[in-house]
Amino acid sequence: MTPEQKRQIAQAMLNRSRQWKLRVGVAGVVSLVFFSLAGIPATAAWFAAYALLHALELTMGPNGWLAARLRTAYPAACLGMVxxxxxxxxxxxxxxxxxxxxxxxICAGLLLSGSIVNSVLNNPGSRQMMLAAVLPQVFYALMLPVGAVVVHHDPLFALQLLVAGGLLIGSCSATWRHLAETFVAMEAAQALAEDANRAKSDFLATMSHEIRTPLNGVLGMAQAMAADELSDRQRERLDVVTQSGQALLAILSDVLDLAKIEARKVELEVADFDLESLVETAQATFRVNAEAKGLVFQTRIDTDALGTWRGDPTRLCQVLSNLISNAVKFTETGRVLVTAGVVAGRLRLVVEDTGPGVTRPRCSSCSPNSSRPMRPRRGSTGDRAGPVDLPRAGPADGRIDHRRSCGPARSAFHLRRSADPHRRAASLPGGRGRDR
Known part of the structure; x- marks a missing residue:
């Protein structure tokens, strides 16, 4: 027996171990339906023996104690058990x-026919397991014409049963060959996909150093320039470059961690951050573009939102930056307004603009992390779209809503998340908040 055949038998046994409740349940139904034909004692003994045999088969599953002791004899033992x-x-x-x-x-014919079909359909990946399951049923099916002659003395009926059985076996054989070919093709496609995924991981791992090296060079030169004599405007722009580079470096670290991304287990940072500084960092990158288009670009932070919060500032800044980027990109005239406040104990950031908005069909699939355009250049439906999930925006209960109105701010994205407020007394100035 080849290693590949042993692997196929082990895989088929794994599939069987997942279906033992179904098979025992079917045996129970068969016992209740057919006990009048075979007799109550015989049927009860048959069901008890079948259930005990399946209890023994469970110990031969991939995680069973008997499977660990059989080792080299495991494939043969699996075939014997089947x-x-x-x-x-x-x-x-x-x-x-x-x-x-x-x-x-008639009932025996139906029972054996169903068992043959089930054995063929449940073992497409292993010819040995299929034969081990089908051959006993085929042998019993050959007794049908014998019973027709011995018990009912009807040779013609026996011949009809023999022909019908032959047709059933032939069709099942053809069906199994087709399933086996499909199964092999699926395994080959899966192997190719896994190879491609490994190649992607290897490529990113190889490029990691190449990507980080120029980025670290940019950050290093920005730090060197910060030590020079600069005007306030130049220093402000240099701070934006440094902060944007650091944010890109943090995002790159998560992108290169394929294991966490593919398992959807990207870990969120829990750190204290100043909300006003975070909002300023997110909008400063796009202020020049907004001014170049003649847009009114404003930020407003309510008094109850000012101060220090605890959460993932990198992710929050990333999402907010993407929303602002799209708002500036697709707004030709008017304004872009970024507001921050607290609603029902939850931090709420709102990005409003006077652009064309997002139509209902497109809003269901849009995301701030998407690289494709989120808004059409023309046209507006005036609808209010449903919530847009953001898998990595923050905690599991973080979400984004898109709302439309007929007023000056025709489209707004509401980012809500349960960040914990950790405010310092000095961070809570009086008044109605801060506008910029």
Whole structure:
């Protein structure tokens, strides 16, 4: 037996171990339906033996204690267990065949036919396991014409049963070959996909140093320039470059961690951050573009939102920056307004603009992290779209809503998240908040 055949048998046994409740349940239903044909004692003993055999089969599953002890004999033991299980299951059909009634003969034919079809469909990946499951049922099915002759003395009916059985076996054989080809093709496609995924991981791992090196060079030169004599405007722009580079470096660290991303287990940072500084960092990058387009670009932070919060500032700044970027990009005239406040104990950031907005069909699939345009250049539906999930925006209960209105600010994205407020007394100035 080749290693590939052993692997196929082990995989088929794993699939069987997941279906033991279903098989025992089916045996229970068969016992209740057919006990009048085979007799109550025989049917009860058959069901008890079948259930005990499946309890033993569970120990031969991939995680069973018997499987760990068999080792090299495991494939042969699996085949033997499948043969024994099907011999026992089909034995009830034999009792029905020789029960002396035509109903017993018909029910036995249906039972054995269903068992053959089930064995073919459940073992597409292993020819050995399929034969181990089917051959006992085929042997019992050959007793159907024998029973028709011995019990009912009807040779013609026996010939009809023999022809029907041959057609059933032939069609099942063709079906199994087709399933086996499909199964092999699926395994090959999966192997190719896994190879491509490994190649992608290897490529990113190789490029990690190449990507980080120029970025670290940019940040290093920005730090060197910060030590020079600069005007306030130049220093402000240099701070934006430094902060943007550091944010890109942080995002790059998560992007290169493919294991966490593919498992959807990107860890969120829990740190204290100043909300006013975070909002200023997010909007400063796009202020020049907004002014170049003649837009009114404002930020407003309510008094109850000022101060220190605890959460993931990198992710929050990333999401807010993407929303502001799209607002500036797709707004030709008017204004872009970024507001921050607290609603029902939750931090709420709102990016409003007077652009064309997002239509309902497009809003269901848009995301601030998407690189494709989020807004059409023309057209507006005046609808209020439903919530847009943001998998990595923050905690599991963080969300983004898109709202439309007919007023001056025709489109707004509401980012809500449950950041914890940790305010310092000095961070809570009086008044109605801060406008910029």
């Amino acid at each position: 043969i024994a299980s099907n011999v026992l299951f089909g034995s009830l059909g034999v009792l029905q065949i020789f029960s002396g009634s035509m109903a017993g003969l």
